[in-house]
Amino acid sequence: MKFSHLAWLFVAFSLFGGSSLSGQEWARKMFSEHSHDFGIVAAGSEAVHRFEFQNIYKEDVHVVAVRSSCGCTIPSIEKQDVKTFEKSAIVARFNTASFRDQKQATLTVTIDRPFPAEVQLIVRGTIRADVSFEPGSARFGDIPPGKSATSSVRVIHRGDLNWRIVDVKTTFDDSKIRVRLRESNRANGLVMYDLGVELRDNLEKGYVSGELFIETSEGHRYPLPFSGRVVAPLEISPEVLAFAPLEPGQIVHRRVLLKAEKPFRITGINSTDPCLQLRPGNREEALQVVDVTYTAGSETGRHTCEATIATSLGKEMQVTVKAVALVETGNALSSQ
Numbered sequence: 001m002k003f004s005h006l007a008w009l010f011v012a013f014s015l016f017g018g019s020s021l022s023g024q025e026w027a028r029k030m031f032s033e034h035s036h037d038f039g040i041v042a043a044g045s046e047a048v049h050r051f052e053f054q055n056i057y058k059e060d061v062h063v064v065a066v067r068s069s070c071g072c073t074i075p076s077i078e079k080q081d082v083k084t085f086e087k088s089a090i091v092a093r094f095n096t097a098s099f100r101d102q103k104q105a106t107l108t109v110t111i112d113r114p115f116p117a118e119v120q121l122i123v124r125g126t127i128r129a130d131v132s133f134e135p136g137s138a139r140f141g142d143i144p145p146g147k148s149a150t151s152s153v154r155v156i157h158r159g160d161l162n163w164r165i166v167d168v169k170t171t172f173d174d175s176k177i178r179v180r181l182r183e184s185n186r187a188n189g190l191v192m193y194d195l196g197v198e199l200r201d202n203l204e205k206g207y208v209s210g211e212l213f214i215e216t217s218e219g220h221r222y223p224l225p226f227s228g229r230v231v232a233p234l235e236i237s238p239e240v241l242a243f244a245p246l247e248p249g250q251i252v253h254r255r256v257l258l259k260a261e262k263p264f265r266i267t268g269i270n271s272t273d274p275c276l277q278l279r280p281g282n283r284e285e286a287l288q289v290v291d292v293t294y295t296a297g298s299e300t301g302r303h304t305c306e307a308t309i310a311t312s313l314g315k316e317m318q319v320t321v322k323a324v325a326l327v328e329t330g331n332a333l334s335s336q
Contacts, residue, residue: 026115027111030054030119031052031053032052032053032054033051038124038223039126039223040126040220041094041125041223042127042133043131043133044096044132044134044136045137046096046136047094047225049092050089050091051090053088053089053090054088055083055084055086055088058328061082061113062080062082062112063080064111068107069108070103070106072094072103072104073092073095073105074093075092077091078091083244084245085242085324090121092107094125094127099127100129101127101129103124104122105124106120108120130157131216131222137225138212138226138227139228141228142229143208145233150198151196151197153197154192155192155195157192157216158189158190160191161189162217163216163218165216166215168215169212170210172210172211175200175202176202177198177200179196179212180195180197181193181194182196195212195224197226203230204230205230208228209225209226209228211223211225234259234311236257236321238256239319239320240321240323241292243323243325245327245328246326246327247328248296248299249298251295252296257289258309259286259288260311262313263285263286264284264285264286264288264313264317266290266310269308269309270307270308272305275297275323276292276293276305276323277292278321279291292323296327297327300329303324303327
């Protein structure tokens with residue numbers, strides 16, 4: 001039996017008394033960052049951060065749990081089972097509905113496979129009590145291709161009647177978003193603005209997300225997230241298939257789903273590599289199941305290939321599935 005580099009490290013630290021922190025450094029290396037500062041946020045605003053991590057090892061990684069040291073942050077696991085090359089995230093949601101003032105939480109991520117480990121992530125920020133958003137973000141839902149979409153958020157300030165919104169900025173493409181601001185109240189200790197957000201009709205298919213930054217007369221900048229999804233007329237899931245680790249010549253089977261607004265037929269499949277073979281059905285349906293067969297080649301290492309699926313919906317209505325495979329002899333597992 002061959003040991004991976006990861007396995008040897010684990011055994012060495014166990015036998016020779018390496019510290020718990022050092023012995024679990026392999027798990028910490030998977031994370032691209034280990035702390036996040038939300039800054040100053042409004043009460044009720046949607047403050048969410050993804051601590052993304054990638055399995056850089058050939059062993060499967062399983063995240064069993066995540067806990068928070070403070071109710072001010074609610075953590076969750078995006079995907080618990082993470083294979084080689086795959087990514088997941090620990091999602092940290094700042095509890096702006098229930099907490100106020102400066103808060104900090106430690107998120108402890110517990111991993112049980114391939115070896116026990118814990119990774120700690122830090123979240124901090126300040127939740128203002130006198131500024132709030134209703135709702136906490138601009139949500140657009142599913143957007144048809146070539147159509148615009150609108151959403152509105154009310155910004156409320158309690159206290160100083162001289163308080164004002166002086167500007168609204170974003171790092172999003174200005175040609176694809178439009179913002180309208182209207183003051184609706186300034187009396188009885190309340191200042192209110194109605195913020196209208198429009199996503200224009202020139203967005204590409206897929207998920208759309210970003211932040212507006214509301215600048216105020218007090219010199220603060222409050223982030224307001226927005227999100228939506230431009231629904232493609234033809235969608236494929238998953239778009240990427242990961243196969244690892246495989247022996248040379250090993251055959252594996254998967255399935256992908258194609259979905260459209262109306263029934264269609266699959267009229268052709270063009271694969272860049274004979275290792276990747278797709279077998280579609282022959283019915284005309286709005287939801288199609290395609291069987292995928294991947295045969296590992298004789299060369300070891302990382303291999304990528306893809307196949308394009310043409311449909312009866314027209315030349316523009318085709319999708320691509322990508323395969324990523326790691327081929328090794330003797331299941332010699334190690335980090336990438």
